Amino acid sequence: MKTINTHEAKTHLSRYLADVEKGEVIVITRGSKPVAKLTAIDSAPVVRPKVGEFVDRRVTWTDDAFAPMTDEELKEWGL
Numbered sequence: 001m002k003t004i005n006t007h008e009a010k011t012h013l014s015r016y017l018a019d020v021e022k023g024e025v026i027v028i029t030r031g032s033k034p035v036a037k038l039t040a041i042d043s044a045p046v047v048r049p050k051v052g053e054f055v056d057r058r059v060t061w062t063d064d065a066f067a068p069m070t071d072e073e074l075k076e077w078g079l
Contacts, residue, residue, distance in 0.1 A: 003027045003034070 002024060009016060009028045016026050016038060026038040049055050069077070 001025045001027060003029060005029050005031075006035075009038075 002019070004016065004026060006028060009026075020026060020038050020040050023040065027034050028036040028038060069079075
């Protein structure tokens, strides 16, 4: 376990984050008093759906879903 002060943490945060990702634990002190512990988070990577991929359920529609609108329907939509 490595111990650093707040100034060192602010100045070289990226370096210490890389060390933490490799499994190291870092304690941050203010003066000589420990105030925080920097550790890696054990979590599964976020899997994002691909564009156009259905996530929760399959979408279905009726055969007439793409049929032309009637004159009355067009008027209702203001077209």
